[in-house]
Amino acid sequence: MSPGVIRDARESDSAALAGLFTELGYPSTPADIGERLPQVIGRAEQRVLVADDHAVIGCLQVVTAVTLELGRHAQIVGLVVAATHRRKGIGRALVAAAEEWAAQQGCPRMLVRTNTLRAAAPGFYSGIGYTVAKTQYAFVKPLPSGQR
DSSP, X not given: OOOOEEEEOOGGGHHHHHHHHHHHTOOOOHHHHHXXXXXXXXXXXXXXEXXXXXXXXXXXXXXXXXXXXXXXXXXXXXXXXXXXXXXXXXXXXXXXXXXXXXXXXXXXXXXXXXXXXOTTHHHHHHHTTOOOOOOOOOOOOOOOTTOO
16 A cells, blocks of 8 residues: 655644544544644644545654754654554655655754554564664653643
8 A cells, every 4th residue: 555645734634633643542632733733834843744645644743953962863753654554654654754854954863752552663663774772761740831
């Protein structure tokens, strides 16, 4: 199966993206994504790509950053392919498009983190050339209302 067309996300993709991120374990409504998507699409330091095969069947968000410890780099901050379309090259095509964009932005490396609960993710990433750099804990702290 072809991954369809890899293109930039549009605001009209909100409902489909909400379904994908809910499937990934991040419950989202079309209104949630509809509010967030305009805040990220079209920004120079990030890109939201979708795989479109007459419907949105996958999504990847990639961001660029410069940090003191790593210098310039890109990071995949979200990748999801609809369960009915997995293992058909769609994730691989989305990652390849993100890597190409990141290289054009002057990033010498791409990072990605994955939840240890996602059993298939390590095999997917190692199969496309990624190596484990470290294991870590992820902490979160809610901030007072109004701070994002």
